[in-house]
Amino acid sequence: MYPGPEPKCSATRDPILEDPISALNDVLERRELLSNLVLRELRGKYKGTALGWFWSLLNPLAATLIFTIVFGAILRVTPTEGAGGVRNYTLFLLCALLPWNYFSGVVTGGMGALIANGNLIKKTAFPRELLVLSNSAALFVTFLIEMAVLAVALLVFGLNPLLWLVPTLVLMVLLAVFGTGLGLMLSVANVYFRDSAHFVAIGMQVLFYATPVIYPITLVAGVRPDSLVARWHVDDLYMANPLVHFVEAFRDLLYEHHVPSLGTIAVVVLSSAASLAIGWLLFGRFSKRLAEEL
Amino acid sequence: MAETAVEVTGVSKRFRLYHERNQSLKAAFMRGRRAKFDEFWALRDVSMSVPAGKTYGLIGHNGSGKSTLLKCMAGILVPDSGAIRTQGKVSALLELGAGFHPELSGRDNVYLNGSILGMSRKQIDAQFDQIVDFAGLEQFIDTPVKNYSSGMYVRLGFSVAINVDPEVLMVDEVLAVGDESFQRKCMEKFKEFRDQGKTVVIVSHALGTMRTMCDEVAWLDHGEVVGIGRPSELVDEYVGASHEDRQDVGEGQGARWGSGELQVVAAELLHEGRPVTKIPTGEPATIRLHYRATEPVQEPVFGIALHTLDGQHVTGPNTRDVDLSTGVVMGDGYVDLDVPRLMLTPGTYGLSVAAYDHSLVHAYDHREKIVRFDVTPGEPRDQFGVVTLGGSWSLDAVRRAEAS
Numbered sequence: 213m214y215p216g217p218e219p220k221c222s223a224t225r226d227p228i229l230e231d232p233i234s235a236l237n238d239v240l241e242r243r244e245l246l247s248n249l250v251l252r253e254l255r256g257k258y259k260g261t262a263l264g265w266f267w268s269l270l271n272p273l274a275a276t277l278i279f280t281i282v283f284g285a286i287l288r289v290t291p292t293e294g295a296g297g298v299r300n301y302t303l304f305l306l307c308a309l310l311p312w313n314y315f316s317g318v319v320t321g322g323m324g325a326l327i328a329n330g331n332l333i334k335k336t337a338f339p340r341e342l343l344v345l346s347n348s349a350a351l352f353v354t355f356l357i358e359m360a361v362l363a364v365a366l367l368v369f370g371l372n373p374l375l376w377l378v379p380t381l382v383l384m385v386l387l388a389v390f391g392t393g394l395g396l397m398l399s400v401a402n403v404y405f406r407d408s409a410h411f412v413a414i415g416m417q418v419l420f421y422a423t424p425v426i427y428p429i430t431l432v433a434g435v436r437p438d439s440l441v442a443r444w445h446v447d448d449l450y451m452a453n454p455l456v457h458f459v460e461a462f463r464d465l466l467y468e469h470h471v472p473s474l475g476t477i478a479v480v481v482l483s484s485a486a487s488l489a490i491g492w493l494l495f496g497r498f499s500k501r502l503a504e505e506l
Numbered sequence: 507m508a509e510t511a512v513e514v515t516g517v518s519k520r521f522r523l524y525h526e527r528n529q530s531l532k533a534a535f536m537r538g539r540r541a542k543f544d545e546f547w548a549l550r551d552v553s554m555s556v557p558a559g560k561t562y563g564l565i566g567h568n569g570s571g572k573s574t575l576l577k578c579m580a581g582i583l584v585p586d587s588g589a590i591r592t593q594g595k596v597s598a599l600l601e602l603g604a605g606f607h608p609e610l611s612g613r614d615n616v617y618l619n620g621s622i623l624g625m626s627r628k629q630i631d632a633q634f635d636q637i638v639d640f641a642g643l644e645q646f647i648d649t650p651v652k653n654y655s656s657g658m659y660v661r662l663g664f665s666v667a668i669n670v671d672p673e674v675l676m677v678d679e680v681l682a683v684g685d686e687s688f689q690r691k692c693m694e695k696f697k698e699f700r701d702q703g704k705t706v707v708i709v710s711h712a713l714g715t716m717r718t719m720c721d722e723v724a725w726l727d728h729g730e731v732v733g734i735g736r737p738s739e740l741v742d743e744y745v746g747a748s749h750e751d752r753q754d755v756g757e758g759q760g761a762r763w764g765s766g767e768l769q770v771v772a773a774e775l776l777h778e779g780r781p782v783t784k785i786p787t788g789e790p791a792t793i794r795l796h797y798r799a800t801e802p803v804q805e806p807v808f809g810i811a812l813h814t815l816d817g818q819h820v821t822g823p824n825t826r827d828v829d830l831s832t833g834v835v836m837g838d839g840y841v842d843l844d845v846p847r848l849m850l851t852p853g854t855y856g857l858s859v860a861a862y863d864h865s866l867v868h869a870y871d872h873r874e875k876i877v878r879f880d881v882t883p884g885e886p887r888d889q890f891g892v893v894t895l896g897g898s899w900s901l902d903a904v905r906r907a908e909a910s
Contacts, residue, residue, distance in 0.1 A: 245621040252607050252618050259609035259650070335604035336622050337581035337596075500584040503577070504521060 238339040245338060249346035254353060268354040269361065272306075272313055279305055283426045292428045295469035298371055306362050307466045308425040308459040311384070314355040315391045315455065316416055321347040322395020323402050323412060330506040340499050341492075344399050348392040355384065366466060376465045383461055386484045390454065393487030400498040403505050423455045454483035510593065511674050511705035512556040512579055517588035519549040519574055519729075548574040549585070550729045556674075556722075558593065559703040563720035563737060565713065565744055571729040572709045573678055576600075579707060580676050594673025594705075597623050602663030608652035612643060612662055615651050619666045633669045640691065641665035661688055668695050674705045713853075717741045717889060742883050745852060761874045768803045768835060768870035770859045772796040773810075775879050783877075785848060786884025787894060793843040795859050802836045807866060810843060811858040812850075813875070820855065820892050826864065849894050850881045 239246070258264045283289045284301035291304035325343040326333065333340060359380070366373045373380070402408040424432065432450055435441045450456065457479040461472040472480075522543040549571045556562040564572040577583040579590055580598035605622050606615045616637055620630040630637075638647050641661040651659060668675075696719070700706065710716050716723060717737045725732045725744050733740055774781045776792040785791055795808055809824025823843060825832060832841075856875040862868060888894035 242621075242624075244627055245624075248618045248621040251614070252610065255614065256607050256609045329605075331601070332605040332622070334582070335598075335601040337598065338622055338624075503582050 239341060239345070242339055242342060246342050246346055246349065249342060250350045250353070253346060253350035257350075269358065272310060272358055275313075276302060276306060276309065279309070279426055289427050289431075292430060292463075292468070294467045295371055298369065300369055303366060303369055303371065304428070304463070304467055305426060306365070307463045308423075310355065310358050310362060311387055311459060311462050312420065312423065312425050312455075313358075314351055314384075315387060315458075316420075317351045318348045318388065318391030319394050319398065320409075320412065320416065321351065322392060323398035323409060325395070326399045326403050326502060327406075327506065333506055334503050340502055341396060341495055344395045344495075345392065348388055348395065352384075352388055355388075359384065362466070371467065371469070373466055373469075376469060379471075380462070380465050383458070383465065383480070386480055387458055390458070390480075390484040390487045393484070393489070393491030396488075396491030396495040400495055400502070403502060404498070419453070419455060422450060422453055423459050425459060429456065429460060454479055457483075509558040510555045510591075511558040511560075512562075512593070512707065513589075513591040514552055514554050514556075514575070514579070515589050515591075517549055517552045517575070517578060517585045517590060518547065519571075519578060519583060519585045521546045521548050521574075547729050549578070551588070552726070552729070552731055553588075554724050554731060554734055556705060556707055558673075558705050560721040561700055561706040561708065561719050563716045563723035564707070564709045564726060565716060565723055565741065566726035566732075569728075570726040572726050574729075575726065576676050576678055576707060576709050592674060595624060595670075596674045596676065597667060597670040597672035598676040598678075599664070599667045600676075600678045602660040602667065603651075604663070606651050606659070606663065609650055611650055612638075612647040612654070616647075616662070616666055619663065620670065623667060623670045624672075625670055629671070633671070637662075637665045637669045640669065640695075642688070657685065657688075664692065668692070668699075672704070674707065675699065677706065677708045677710075679710055713741050713745065738889065742852060745854075745880070745882070762872065764861070764869040764871035766871060767801050768797060768799045768806055768861045770795050770808075770861055770871050770873055770876075771798050771838075773857060773859045773873075773876050775857070775877065782879070784880045784882050786882045787850060787852060787888075788847050788885040788896070791845045791848045793845070793857065794840050795843075795861075796838070796840045797835065797861060798838050799835045802834050803870065804834055805864045806832055806835055806870060807862045807864060808832070808841045809860050809862065811860075813856045813858065814892060815854050815856065818892065820850070824860075824862075824866075826866065847896065848881065849896055851888055851890070851892055851894055852881050852883045853892075854878060854880050 258267050261267060263270065280302045284291075284305070289301065291299055291301045293299055294303065322344040325347045326340065329343050332343075363373050363377065398408060398412060432447055435447060441447055457472075457476045461476050461480055464470055464472040464476070523546050524543045552571070552575060564575060566572045574583060576598070577600070578585050579592065580596060580600070582598070582600070603615075603619070605619055607618065610618070616634065617627070617630055620633075620637075621627070625633075638644055641658070641664070643658060643662055646654065646658065651662070654662070696706070706719075708716070708719065720737045722734065723737045723740050724734045725740055733743070773796070774794050775783070775785065776794055777785045777789060793810055795810070797808070807824050807826040809822060809826075811822040812820040814820060825841070855878070857877045857879065858872075858874045859876050860872040861870040862872075863870065883889075886894045886896050
């Protein structure tokens with residue numbers, strides 16, 4: 213009959229099949245494709261630029277410089293006290309800014325991943341979620357490098373992070389999961405409504421200021437109870453943002469060197485799980501018509 | 507081999523045709539839901555089974571649903587109802603080089619494209635030299651593909667796809683890539699593929715190729731299966747049916763030029779004295795050119811040319827080549843070309859007509875593709891090529907004795 217390997221009987225994507233487990237299997241089976249897509253993103257991104265890979269470090273460096281000057285030097289935001297009494301706005305900022313940048317890249321990049329690869333989706337068959345996953349994975353590589361540079365900087369400024377690297381890595385993975393879940397949801401939404409991208413762009417801007425990246429959370433916690441913010445429960449709403457907890461957890465580990473509170477850990481873990489589960493289900497449900505809707 | 511490679515049962519596929527593709531939330535809110543759309547059934551309750559090891563063709567006019575069906579088989583589209591089961595690894599050649607990253611080198615893209623098509627790294631490593639060799643791109647393999655010519659691009663794409671080594675290969679109109687020598691290589695590769703007992707599902711408008719290559723064809727029309735059968739019979743039936751409703755026998759199909767004192771006002775094909783648009787192979791035919799001369803014209807030359815639809819020049823007889831003196835032409839009249847037996851194989855042909863001066867330099871009137879007509883199956887029953895020789899086959903006496 214067939215030369216070579218045993219023929220395996222595979223049902224090509226049954227329409228009734230909305231089984232997330234088999235979708236997961238698909239992804240696992242195609243992990244080589246995932247790694248090739250990741251390589252494509254990494255290699256393709258800075259191809260043809262003189263500085264190449266340095267750009268992935270130069271961009272956050274420029275942002276750090278700007279924020280340090282504007283918020284650290286001009287507006288004089290006082291950072292919280294780090295481990296061993298260190299108070300350094302730049303380090304304080306970076307512990308939150310790098311995770312934020314990664315999150316932002318995962319969400320916006322993941323959201324555009326399907327449209328950017330429209331032709332591929334229309335002409336070839338492969339698990340479409342790989343496109344979103346590969347964006348998250350490719351950015352994770354740069355994220356790792358940035359965090360490694362930050363670890364060295366922390367060490368130089370007397371905040372030895374060595375003991376806290378492993379929990380930080382776990383937290384980074386959770387952040388990746390959280391962002392990828394959102395990316396999966398938004399990627400299909402963006403195919404059906406192209407406005408989504410613009411909404412999200414505004415949303416990310418709001419979210420950036422609604423997360424204690426450039427200022428310490430103590431400033432929010434310390435608003436007067438009779439102020440407008442407190443009376444309208446803006447501060448409660450503020451705490452409902454999972455990213456606040458992610459960022460705080462990163463600072464707890466890297467800047468203040470203590471284990472995050474149980475509440476923070478719970479929010480971080482649960483929101484990651486919920487985001488991925490919902491994202492995965494929605495993606496599975498709406499990705500069937502992608503080839504014709506794109 | 508009674509085994510089935512692709513089993514299609516009751517597959518229907520519905521597309522949405524948006525009246526106004528307003529992909530905005532505002533529009534969605536205003537209308538209460540998404541943009542209005544009509545439903546359009548691209549496939550309706552299609553069932554067929556593709557036998558393993560055979561080459562299976564899908565024919566039908568544009569919009570018949572054959573490409574949609576192929577995409578469903580390949581798993582790119584998901585049918586709304588029904589099921590498709592495939593046996594073994596499937597590779598689809600819908601667009602060559604889909605997924606190439608322009609900035610990456612040919613080498614990187616081979617790996618990327620290979621893995622999109624379902625190859626493992628090890629498999630690509632093993633096939634790499636063969637892929638590059640087949641595409642003929644040894645010197646350019648480390649150049650970014652953005653610098654490739656379009657020919658190089660599709661050659662590399664084809665080469666990767668064909669070397670995926672699937673059990674079932676699905677092809678949509680991509681056989682005509684590259685130059686002639688590359689096309690020959692492709693056809694050889696296909697033959698090799700078939701000889702290895704692999705299954706091929708192919709969509710094409712090149713009916714001649716379909717007739718030669720396929721073991722079985724399915725004919726789709728408006729998303730429904732009209733018939734499934736042997737290509738020699740079904741393709742002819744399809745050609746016959748799709749030309750039944752042809753209206754475009756009118757004039758002025760192609761370009762026209764000339765000084766105009768002598769005009770070819772019309773051309774017609776006569777069969778048994780009646781104007782026709784269809785005529786069977788081997789039948790007597792007359793091609794009649796009606797002319798009108800507004801002033802006396804000395805020794806004009808009348809001629810015709812026949813072309814196949816893909817532009818191949820079949821023949822171009824004229825009155826000068828047979829030393830026919832036309833004298834002085836004035837007023838209305840006609841010229842006949844009598845053909846005792848029309849030795850064209852079944853297909854569609856375009857007729858161009860012309861009136862030139864005796865030196866064949868000055869055109870009085872030259873009209874490209876003034877009429878189209880169809881040749882339907884007749885005697886002789888040859889199907890390949892453009893012309894038939896009308897010969898008869900015989901075996902030698904010794905063989906005949908052995909056989910009996």
